[in-house]
Every structure is written in structure tokens, then in C-alpha cells.
């Protein structure tokens with residue numbers, strides 16, 4: 001039977017639009033259905049706009065610290081409306097770029113809400129109202145901010161990242177629920193611009209999925225910057241008192257609940273896969289804990305239907321979604337390629353930055369793997385001193401038996417950019433010895449990774 005399209009993709013985020021390009025590059029007739037804006041969460045209300053805002057906060061902070069570099073800057077100030085306008089311009093420009101890529105690759109973009117109506121069919125409601133058929137389908141409908149059942153969460157001035165990204169002023173006081181990536185990036189941003197910020201995290205450390213030493217260093221730094229970081233603090237209720245929000249939370253081990261008052265409450269307690277109204281259940285697509293379940297080949301088990309990105313859970317990261325897009329398209333075009341998750345880098349863009357890849361020391365211990373670890377601080381490095389960025393360290397985890405690098409964790413200047421080299425090593429099973437023999441340019445911050453590996457091997461040079 002002939003289908004109108006070879007591949008149809010539901011959702012135009014970094015999973016869906018990358019899948020569309022990859023499919024089109026293989027000569028497949030491709031349709032991409034998107035109900036909002038191309039680029040999805042990442043480009044429109046996630047990675048990109050937050051990075052633009054954080055860059056403004058960093059510029060403001062640097063200008064204030066200019067005298068440390070012998071530079072006199074008078075009257076340092078910021079214009080919040082201009083910061084937001086710059087963010088909007090960057091998003092618009094990149095969105096235009098994705099639209100251009102769709103045209104260039106001859107992808108048919110259907111603007112509207114897609115519903116899976118059969119094993120090879122989808123309905124589109126909205127601007128491009130129509131039904132289509134496709135030989136293969138990739139579900140990439142992403143995720144939405146989680147709204148856990150905390151009493152008062154629906155009240156005024158209780159927002160998620162979707163809303164605070166469009167706020168029109170710096171709230172004088174801000175309470176952030178959740179110390180994951182979203183909570184900490186906004187906490188850093190608003191604190192840098194003068195807001196009084198409290199972060200409430202239910203688990204014992206910030207960034208609960210990361211190495212404990214890294215999380216402790218980050219918490220110390222954020223506290224030093226003026227952010228009140230409360231770990232072991234489970235939020236119970238959000239109410240109103242004296243014209244402000246009043247957040248009631250239970251500190252771990254304490255008898256009495258406590259309260260923090262704020263003008264705005266940001267709920268950053270995770271994201272939920274988006275399946276609402278997509279017709280997945282009716283077509284037998286398996287769903288568990290809100291997420292579509294797939295096998296190692298990203299196949300849903302139904303006809304030629306694959307699923308990728310935030311929709312299938314795991315690490316909710318744009319680059320994970322894009323990597324899955326490539327795997328799904330390979331499998332649709334006849335390959336049998338499994339998706340591997342052992343070397344997906346994470347990145348947090350507050351100051352100091354945090355990045356990691358692979359196993360932490362604790363995760364390796366949980367798996368019963370004996371490891372050697374080494375760490376090295378940025379402080380003694382010439383480049384770190386020259387640029388006035390002395391916070392943080394790099395930690396390396398390698399397997400004791402054969403020296404294979406299992407993970408790298410880093411906190412400090414530009415670590416989100418530098419984690420790529422460590423990712424290459426972990427992805428391809430380089431040994432610490434091989435990494436150590438790789439010549440790193442001097443003077444650079446990348447030397448910190450080199451020194452940490454030398455430390456894991458027992459012979460750091462500059463320590």
C-alpha cells in the first residue's frame with residue numbers, strides 16, 4: 001500500500017526536527033507536525049532563552065567586577081526589558097533557522113496538533129487541518145513542566161519555567177521549588193539581578209543526580225553568592241500571607257514545618273512527558289509512568305512507530321533527543337542500531353558551570369565496579385588565574401582493572417563546553433593513560449581535565 005509520506009514525525013523539538021532533517025537527507029518524503037513553534041521546548045522555552053538570560057546576568061556580574069581587572073566602569077546597571085528583548089531576538093533568529101532548514105530539506109511542515117489515528121495515519125487539527133498517512137512514524141511530542149499536587153500550586157504568582165521566562169520584572173523575592181537544572185539556573189539568574197532567592201530541595205543535595213562532592217561545591221558557591229539553599233526541604237503547601245506567597249515546607253529531621261515568603265514561586269520539580277490528546281493509548285502505544293516505552297532500538301512495538309526525546313523519559317536533554325532521532329531514522333531505513341546511554345553529557349549553565357558524563361564514583365560503587373578517582377582544582381592553573389575564574393574542580397572516575405574511563409564530573413569555568421572531550425573518551429572507552437598522553441594546549445582551562453586524569457593515575461604535575 002502506498003503512503004502519502006515515507007515518514008511522519010509528531011513534534012518539532014530537537015528530537016523531531018532533527019529526525020525530519022535526517023530522514024529527508026536519506027531521500028525520504030517527510031512530514032513534521034508541530035502545534036506550537038518549531039524548535040520545541042529547547043529553542044522556545046528552554047535551553048536557548050535561558051542561556052541568553054544567563055549571558056546577560058554574567059555580563060552584568062562581570063561589569064561589576066571589572067575593577068578586579070584594572071578596568072573602571074561607572075554606573076553599571078541593567079535594563080530588564082532589554083535583557084528579555086535580547087532573549088526574544090535570539091530565539092526568533094534560531095527559530096527562523098530551523099524553518100529555513102525545513103524548507104531546504106523539503107520537509108512538509110504541518111502546523112497543528114497531531115493525533116495518532118492508526119498504525120500508519122495521523123490527523124492534524126489546526127492551521128493545517130488534514131489527515132495523512134505514512135510508512136513510518138516517529139513520536140516526539142516532548143514534555144511539559146510538572147505540576148505536582150502541592151496544595152496552592154494553581155494560585156497566582158506560582159509559575160513554571162514556561163511563564164517566568166516571560167516575566168516583566170525582577171521579583172524582589174523568589175522562592176524556587178526544586179534544585180535541579182531549571183531551579184538552579186533561574187535562582188542564579190534572578191539572584192544575580194538582585195532578587196532575594198530561596199531554593200527548597202526535598203532531597204539531601206542540590207542536583208540530586210550528580211556527584212555529591214560536585215553538588216556540595218555548587219551549593220557552597222551559590223550560598224556565597226547570596227542564595228539561600230535549603231536541602232532536605234519538602235514543600236507541603238503554597239498559600240498567601242501579607243500580600244505575598246507563603247511556602248510551607250518540612251525540613252528533614254525537624255518537628256515543625258517552616259515557611260518562606262516570596263513575591264513569586266517558581267515550581268521546578270521536573271517535567272512530564274507530553275501525551276495528552278495525542279491518541280497514543282488508543283493505538284496501543286505502551287505508556288508507563290507517563291512516558292512512552294520503547295526497546296533499545298526506540299521502537300514502540302507497534303507497526304513502524306518509534307518514539308524519541310523527552311516523551312520516552314530518561315535524561316530530558318535536547319542532545320539526547322537529537323541522538324535518538326538519528327538512531328530512529330537509521331532503524332527506519334533498515335539498520336538495527338541500539339541507542340546507548342552511557343555517555344550522555346549533562347550541563348548546567350549557572351556560575352560556576354557544572355558538567356558531567358558517565359558514571360560518578362557513587363554510581364560505579366552501586367554497580368559494584370571498583371574504580372580509581374582523581375581530581376584537580378582550577379585554582380592553581382595559570383589560565384584560571386589570568387581570567388579570574390578560580391572556582392571548581394574536575395573529577396575523573398576510571399575502572400581499576402583496566403583504566404577505562406567511566407565518568408568525568410566538572411564544576412568551574414566553561415566546563416559545559418569542555419565536557420565534549422571527556423564525552424568522547426567515555427563514549428569510546430579510552431583509558432586514563434590514553435587520555436593522559438593526549439597533549440592539552442597551555443595555558444587553557446582544559447588542563448584541569450588533564451591534571452585530574454594524571455591525579456587518577458597517581459602523578460599530577462602541578463599539585
Ligand code: NAD
Pocket residue numbers: 047148150177178179180181182183185200201202203207208233234235236268269270271315316317346347348349
Ligand atoms: P529535575 O528533575 O532535574 O529537578 C527537580 C527537583 O525538584 C528534584 O531535585 C526534586 O527532588 C525536587 N522536588 C520535587 N518535588 C519537590 C518538593 N515538593 N519540594 C522540594 N523539592 C522538590 O527537574 P527540573 O530542574 O525541573 O528540570 C526538568 C528537566 O529538564 C530535567 O530532566 C533537566 O535535566 C532538564 N533540563 C536541563 C537543563 C540543562 O541541561 N542545563 C536545563 C533545564 C532543564
